[in-house]
Amino acid sequence: MPHLIEIKALAKSYWRDGFEIPVLNNININVEKGDYLALMGPSGSGKSTLLNLIAGIDRPSKGEVVVDGTNIAKLGESELARWRANNIGFIFQFYNLIPVLTAYDNVGLPLLLTKLGKAEQKKHIETALSIVGLGDRMKHYPKQLSGGQEQRVAIARAIVTDPQILVADEPTGDLDRNSAEEILTLMKRLNEEFGKTIIMVTHDPHAAESAKKTLNLEKGDLIGSSK
Amino acid sequence: MKFLKLILKNAFRHKVRATLTIIGIAVAVTAFGVLRTVVTAWYVGVDAAASNRLITRQAISFIFPLPYAYKEKIAAVPGIEAISFMNWFGGVYLDKKNFFARMAVDAETAFDVYPEFLIAPDQLATFKAERNACVIGAELAKQYNLKIGDPMSLDGDIYPGRWDFVIRGIYTPKFDNTDATQMFFQWNYLNERILQDMPQRANDVGWYVTRITNPDDAATISSQIDELFMNSSAETKSETEGEFTRGFISASGAILGAMNFMSFTIVAIIMLVLANTMMMSARERTREYAILKTLGFSVPQISWLILGESLVLSILGGALGLLLTAPLVKGFAAAVPKGWFPVFKIEPITMALLIAAVIFIGLASAIFPIRRAASTSIVDGMRFMG
Numbered sequence: 297m298p299h300l301i302e303i304k305a306l307a308k309s310y311w312r313d314g315f316e317i318p319v320l321n322n323i324n325i326n327v328e329k330g331d332y333l334a335l336m337g338p339s340g341s342g343k344s345t346l347l348n349l350i351a352g353i354d355r356p357s358k359g360e361v362v363v364d365g366t367n368i369a370k371l372g373e374s375e376l377a378r379w380r381a382n383n384i385g386f387i388f389q390f391y392n393l394i395p396v397l398t399a400y401d402n403v404g405l406p407l408l409l410t411k412l413g414k415a416e417q418k419k420h421i422e423t424a425l426s427i428v429g430l431g432d433r434m435k436h437y438p439k440q441l442s443g444g445q446e447q448r449v450a451i452a453r454a455i456v457t458d459p460q461i462l463v464a465d466e467p468t469g470d471l472d473r474n475s476a477e478e479i480l481t482l483m484k485r486l487n488e489e490f491g492k493t494i495i496m497v498t499h500d501p502h503a504a505e506s507a508k509k510t511l512n513l514e515k516g517d518l519i520g521s522s523k
Numbered sequence: 524m525k526f527l528k529l530i531l532k533n534a535f536r537h538k539v540r541a542t543l544t545i546i547g548i549a550v551a552v553t554a555f556g557v558l559r560t561v562v563t564a565w566y567v568g569v570d571a572a573a574s575n576r577l578i579t580r581q582a583i584s585f586i587f588p589l590p591y592a593y594k595e596k597i598a599a600v601p602g603i604e605a606i607s608f609m610n611w612f613g614g615v616y617l618d619k620k621n622f623f624a625r626m627a628v629d630a631e632t633a634f635d636v637y638p639e640f641l642i643a644p645d646q647l648a649t650f651k652a653e654r655n656a657c658v659i660g661a662e663l664a665k666q667y668n669l670k671i672g673d674p675m676s677l678d679g680d681i682y683p684g685r686w687d688f689v690i691r692g693i694y695t696p697k698f699d700n701t702d703a704t705q706m707f708f709q710w711n712y713l714n715e716r717i718l719q720d721m722p723q724r725a726n727d728v729g730w731y732v733t734r735i736t737n738p739d740d741a742a743t744i745s746s747q748i749d750e751l752f753m754n755s756s757a758e759t760k761s762e763t764e765g766e767f768t769r770g771f772i773s774a775s776g777a778i779l780g781a782m783n784f785m786s787f788t789i790v791a792i793i794m795l796v797l798a799n800t801m802m803m804s805a806r807e808r809t810r811e812y813a814i815l816k817t818l819g820f821s822v823p824q825i826s827w828l829i830l831g832e833s834l835v836l837s838i839l840g841g842a843l844g845l846l847l848t849a850p851l852v853k854g855f856a857a858a859v860p861k862g863w864f865p866v867f868k869i870e871p872i873t874m875a876l877l878i879a880a881v882i883f884i885g886l887a888s889a890i891f892p893i894r895r896a897a898s899t900s901i902v903d904g905m906r907f908m909g
Contacts, residue, residue: 351902353817374821381819392814396532406818408525453818 298365300460300493301327301350306359308345308516319345321516323359329460332487332494341513343497344465350495351384352376352464363461381409385454387464387483387518391446393438393453399425400434403452410457417486424452428482428491444475452484455492462486464496468503480506526824530831531896533804543838544800548840548884549847551793552877556848557855558786559873562779564864565772571700571866572765574738576636579748580730582758588727589757591714596751602735602744608631608728610710614677614686615665622863624705625677627713627729630656638732639697646671646692654712658692660703662865669693675706682713684720689691700864732764790880797840797888801833805892812896813904826893833889834882841881848877 304387306323309316320342327333327350335343338446348354349361352368361368371379393402403424407417425431428448438446447467454462464483468476484506496507504510511521535541572856579597581587588610596607610627630651634642642658650656657675664670669690677686688708696703710728718725724835735744745761752759762770803813812825820828848869856867899907 348902351817374823377819377821379818379819384817384819386814388814392810394529394532394811394814396536397529401528405529405815409819409824410528 299326300329300364301325301495302360302362303327303346303350304360304362306346306349306355306361308342308349308354309357318436319516320349320356323518325467325511325518327493327495329493330487330491332484332506332508333496334504334510335495335497335513336499336501336504336510337513340515342516343513346513347463347465347497351461352380353384378409381406381457383459383461385459385462387447387451387454387459387462387467389466389469391438391443391450391470393446393449395438397437398434399430399436399438399441399449399452402438402449403456405453406457420456420458421452424456425449427455427486428452442475443471444478447471447475447479448482452478455486455490461494462492462494464494466478466497466499468498468500476500476503526593526828526831530828533828534835536804540800540803544797545840545843547796548793549843549880550835551789551886552841552844552881553847553851554789555786555880556844556869556873556877557851558782558789559876560618560848560852560855560867560869561864562786563870563873564780564867565775565779567700567702567864567866569765569768569772571639571656571698571702572763572768573639573734574741574763574765575735576764577733577735577741577745577748577761578730578764578767579733579745579759579761582749582760585730585767585771587757588724588729588757589731591728593727593731593752593757594728597731597733597748600744600751602737602740603733604736605632605635605734606731607733608731609707610713610727610729611681612679612686612708612713613676613681616677616706618676623865624702626705627710628707630709630711633707634694636732639701639797640694641697642692642694644875649691649859650707650709651693653689654709654715655688656691657688657706657708658694658863659690659706661693661695661702662703663706664690664693666704666753674697680683682717682721684716699868700866704865714838738763745823775821790884794884794887797833797837797884798891800836801829801892802895804832805829805895806851809896809899809904809907813899813901813907816901816904822897826889827898829892829896830886830889833892834885837881837888839886841884844881845874845877853883 303323303325306320308320309318323346335346337343345354349356356369366379368376368379372474400421404417405420407420412420422431425434428451430448430452432438433441441449457477468479471479480503487494498504509521512519581589594606594608597603607629612625612627614625634640634647650658660671669675671690671693673690675688715723735741742761748761749759757815815825825841852869856864
């Protein structure tokens with residue numbers, strides 16, 4: 297059975313002031329459908345860059361990222377945008393909700409790119425918000441929500457189009473312990489109950505414990521994995 | 524349309540900034556509209572000029588008169604259907620600020636060469652029959668609350684003395700751009716008094732007006748008229764009414780040029796203001812655009828969001844400006860003596876220019892923000908700290 301995500305000989309460098317700065321070196325990873333993977337490592341280890349490459353928001357310098365049979369490095373900008381809309385849900389450290397939109401409208405943003413009618417969109421949004429436990433906060437603006445609630449709205453936005461992969465960059469990094477615990481529980485539920493494949497970047501060993509597998513990076517190299 | 528809610532929310536994210544920008548655009552559009560209306564009002568005589576009408580004046584300048592004796596010779600030129608003549612009278616009606624054209628005309632023929640001045644046949648007959656009769660335009664009658672039978676006196680300046688008239692006719696304009704602010708009285712009445720008081724100035728006319736059969740023959744007929752009086756003491760210059768009026772206006776060319784320049788400069792300035800607002804908005808939202816890209820929004824879709832926001836501000840400002848322009852133009856028309864601008868209204872070309880300017884401002888202001896949003900990668904956008 298083919299892997300959901302195949303990362304082959306992946307390398308990434310940035311150019312700054314005429315100097316090449318290598319960030320990732322020859323990374324090879326396979327991710328199976330239903331996996332819950334934590335990427336750990338110190339700052340500058342390349343874990344966020346790896347996450348960006350898997351999610352198709354950055355392009356590799358070398359190597360391939362094949363997701364469900366599609367080599368995403370070969371997609372054009374518009375194709376890649378469509379691919380992201382259909383396949384990836386993003387969860388960010390700082391939630392990144394649009395402040396002038398309500399929780400309902402924030403969650404509905406990705407649906408603007410679909411052909412769903414208003415009634416169907418409403419159904420999807422209400423379902424996503426009820427999964428994250430915010431069915432009663434639909435009309436609230438981000439500033440009217442706590443950090444944990446904002447992150448749950450962001451998770452609802454990530455799952456509203458029912459993508460098969462969720463990528464999360466330090467999803468608990470800006471939260472207090474209790475809120476972080478709620479988010480980790482929610483993500484675990486999304487993985488176990490709804491079958492989402494999750495790749496999470498984290499500094500927090502406790503957050504990594506909720507994943508099924510942890511990959512450790514250092515200075516752009518994959519230095520090991522643990523269960 | 525599905526992005527409309529997001530566009531509107533973004534446009535009014537900073538309510539004070541958006542409101543000030545809209546007011547700025549509205550003020551600029553209003554100023555542009557009023558200035559353009561002044562410019563078009565200045566040229567209304569050119570627009571109203573008939574292509575089959577020629578004006579023959581003194582070659583040196585139209586302020587010098589021509590002999591009455593030229594009338595028969597000009598009338599004999601082939602292609603001329605009708606001939607009339609008139610003198611600019613000047614004078615003061617009640618107060619110096621009451622400016623409007625006062626003309627001594629040939630009562631028998633004036634309304635033949637100006638068919639756009641509509642007058643009832645009985646009024647015209649009375650005008651022709653009574654020496655001290657005068658005919659005034661409907662706008663003038665309205666402005667000074669005058670009616671048929673009312674006396675009307677002028678204090679002469681070019682032709683000194685007190686000149687008393689009785690209003691025997693009120694003409695109405697046939698077209699929107701027909702001047703209905705003029706006063707006509709009999710040239711014979713003028714000439715008879717000049718014969719008594721200033722005989723050396725008698726039997727002179729200001730200029731001849733001829734109606735020709737075929738407008739295509741205007742140049743030929745003009746040459747033929749002017750050749751008749753070549754090397755005489757009063758050589759003539761004949762041209763179409765449009766050219767004559769344009770020449771008259773060219774004296775004010777520098778002012779009109781400055782007004783034109785100012786009106787377009789205002790558009791340019793407000794475009795920079797809106798462009799600045801849009802640049803600030805786009806810069807502040809660099810991270811948000813990156814987020815939208817991660818969610819699957821393509822560069823063209825984000826460009827539509829920015830363009831839509833820019834157009835919302837410019838169209839709202841433009842609409843407010845248009846609403847303000849109409850009463851302001853009306854107020855301006857009421858404040859300025861009718862005779863200065865006989866037809867002072869917002870012309871369709873001004874409306875078209877206003878709408879085009881508003882759309883252009885909206886489009887042009889979005890160019891740089893769109894370029895910025897398009898050229899910033901998601902990764903760089905996510906790192907942006909504003």
